[in-house]
Amino acid sequence: MTLIKACIFDLDGVLVNTAKYHYLAWKRLAAELGFEFTEQDNEQLKGVSRMASLDILLGIGKLNPDESTKQEMAERKNNWYVESISKMDPSEILPGALEFLNECRSHGLKTALGSASKNAMTILNNTGLTPYFDAIIDGTRTSSAKPDPEVFLLGAEELGFSPAECVVFEDAEAGIEAARRAGMRCVGIGGAETLGKADLLISSLEEMSVDRLLRELVVS
Structure with missing residues (x-):
């Protein structure tokens, strides 16, 4: 039996409500570029890196700027x-x-952040969450965006556990896929229509407990 020894958490939409700020910034950029960017469009950006998100947005607007212009757009949105x-x-x-x-920490489970955000430390510090993590892997430490498993594999390595001993908490389809590619079990926070490949689905962490985690995600 493989025991769960660590939990790795995505940030946006899992621990904090920053998704709205991403959406408003992308929407503002689209408006300046002359097209509408809807909440439905924004679903495609969940768990995706900044430049990949920009490419999706530009595709919606049917725009193809040069690389330096794209960098300027991404910087403007990020500001x-x-x-x-x-x-x-x-x-x-x-x-x-x-x-x-x-609860995880009181039961001896290690915790890590596994986020694509390059602003994760600002968010963690402002919300007071920083001390709750034994390892923090964010967009400043990775070269490949989800669904590449890099961010989760780095988290497991830094915690000192094998992928099979780690459980990922994600709200994005790309994150679920990254967890699966990493060889980790995954709890999806959201609906089955996009997160159906998760090992367990919940609507929020209010539904989660260590007891439930260990009971429902045991692997022989």
């Missing part, structure tokens, strides 16, 4: 986003997240 998250506080931690992180 708007950073301005928003710089005002975050602990009130934006999602329901159940703090309680479950505390």
Whole structure:
């Protein structure tokens, strides 16, 4: 039997409510470029890196700028986003997240962050979440975006456990796929229509407990 020894958490949409700030920044960029970017369009960007997100947005707008222009656009969007998250506080931690992180640590489970965000440390510090993690792997430490498993494999390596001993918590299809490619079990936070490949589905971390985790995700 393979025991669960560590939990690796995505950030946006799992622990904190930053998705709205990403969406508003992308929507503002699209408006400046002359087209509409809807919440439905934004679903394609979940768990995707900044430049890959920009490529999706530009595809929606049927635009094909040169590389230097794309870099400027990505920087502009990120500046708007950073301005928003710089005002975050602990009130934006999602329901159940703090309680479950505390429970994991009290039961001896190691915890890591596995996020594509290059602004993860700003968010963690502003919300007071930094001390809850034994390892923090973010977009500044990875070269490949999800669904590549790099971010989760680095998390497992830094914690000192095999992929089979780790469980990932994700709200994005690309993140679920990354966890599967890493050889890790995965809890999806959201709907079955996009996260159906997860080993366990919940609507929020309010539904999660260490007891349930160990009971429902045991692998012989």
